[in-house]
Amino acid sequence: xxxxxxxxxxxxxxxxxxxxxxxxxxxxxxxxxxxxxxxxxxxxxxxxxxxxxxxxxxxxxxxxxxxxxxxxxxxxxxxxxxxxxxxxxxxxxxxxxxxxxxxxxxxxxxxxxxxxxxxxxxxxxxxxxxxxxxxxxxxxxxxxxxxxxxxxxxxxxxxxxxxxxxxxxxxxxxxxxxxxxxxxxxxxxxxxxxxxxxxxxxxxxxxxxxxxxxxxxxxxxxxxxxxxxxxxxxxxxxxxxxxxxxxxxxxxxxxxxxxxxx
Numbered sequence: 001x002x003x004x005x006x007x008x009x010x011x012x013x014x015x016x017x018x019x020x021x022x023x024x025x026x027x028x029x030x031x032x033x034x035x036x037x038x039x040x041x042x043x044x045x046x047x048x049x050x051x052x053x054x055x056x057x058x059x060x061x062x063x064x065x066x067x068x069x070x071x072x073x074x075x076x077x078x079x080x081x082x083x084x085x086x087x088x089x090x091x092x093x094x095x096x097x098x099x100x101x102x103x104x105x106x107x108x109x110x111x112x113x114x115x116x117x118x119x120x121x122x123x124x125x126x127x128x129x130x131x132x133x134x135x136x137x138x139x140x141x142x143x144x145x146x147x148x149x150x151x152x153x154x155x156x157x158x159x160x161x162x163x164x165x166x167x168x169x170x171x172x173x174x175x176x177x178x179x180x181x182x183x184x185x186x187x188x189x190x191x192x193x194x195x196x197x198x199x200x201x202x203x204x205x206x207x208x209x210x211x212x213x214x215x216x217x218x219x220x221x222x223x224x225x226x227x228x229x230x231x232x233x234x235x236x237x238x239x240x241x242x243x244x245x246x247x248x249x250x251x252x253x254x255x256x257x258x259x260x261x262x
Contacts, residue, residue, distance in 0.1 A: 004031055004240060004244075006032045006083070006239070006242060007032030007033075009082040009083060010033065010034045010035075010036065010074070010079060010082050011034070011035050011036065011082065011085065012036040012038055012071075012074050013035060013036070013037060013038060014038045014059060014084075014085065015038075015039060016036075016039055016048060016049075017040075017044040017045035017048055018039075018194070019193045019194060019195060021037075022037075022231075023231035023234065023235040024085055024235045025048060025049075025054065026052055026235070027235035027238065027239050028235075028238070028239060029052035031239050034053075035055075036054060036057055037049040037054055038056075038058075038059040038061075039056075040058065040059070040060055045058075054078075055077045057070040058070065061086075061088045062113055062114050064117055067120070071121045071122075071131075075131050075132055080134070082132070083138075084138045085140075086140045086141060088114055089141065090107055090110045090111065091153065091195055091198075092104075092107060093198075093202035093203060094154075096154050099154075099155065103155075104155045108155070108159060111159035111163065112163070112166070115166055118140075119183070122138045123170075123174065126179065126181050127179040127181070128178070128180070135180025136182075137184075137242045138182070139238050139242060140163050140166065140183070141188065141238075142161075142253065143187060144189045144190070144261045146261075147255065147257075148222075148260065151203065151208050167183050167184060167185040167251065170183040172251065182246070182249065183251060184241045184246070184254065186237050186253075187253055187255040188233075188234045189219075189258050190260075191231055191234065197212075200219075203215045223258040223259060229258060
């Protein structure tokens, strides 16, 4: 039976300087991968990379040229590219009646365009004629928000639904064109990190819940497992999808939400 040993593989994680991305980077490194931390936050990203014996690259996921340069640096410094985790994302809470077009565009740019460009450059690097050229794995990070109707996150939910569609079309393209790259997505449940705390505070501030604790309680009440997700829960799913244990898992969405989105 195959296992989750990633020794000898190179994994790039966007948004790897903090939060879920940092947890994924650490989990991939613990499984044996050489990890490239890709982020806009140079100091924090460099610190994470140094702590796990990895490499840091400055990448703006919304910028095509930044992706191209970041991938080239990653391949040169880490010796290849086998796994790309499109994790970078942003959530800005707003009721639809108060929607700010600039904020909506920010979420669309980071969450949708950023993921699409990640797929573009992962494919270009990993396909047979690419600079890495051995095939590989892409794991996109969506959200339970793609599968439920939760107030005040309409645009964010729409962007994460788009990540699901990007994943499935990308898997088909990779197969049809012989790239040898598997593409899957993870739907994380609410994690009590900075993004999760901000969301809970925002929906309470808007008046949808009486307090932050009440907002968190409402999420837990909708979750059959009876708790919030942990960073480790999500990171473990990413390691699984990146590993040979998932060698025949392709074009799939893996909910890691305690049943909230079922």
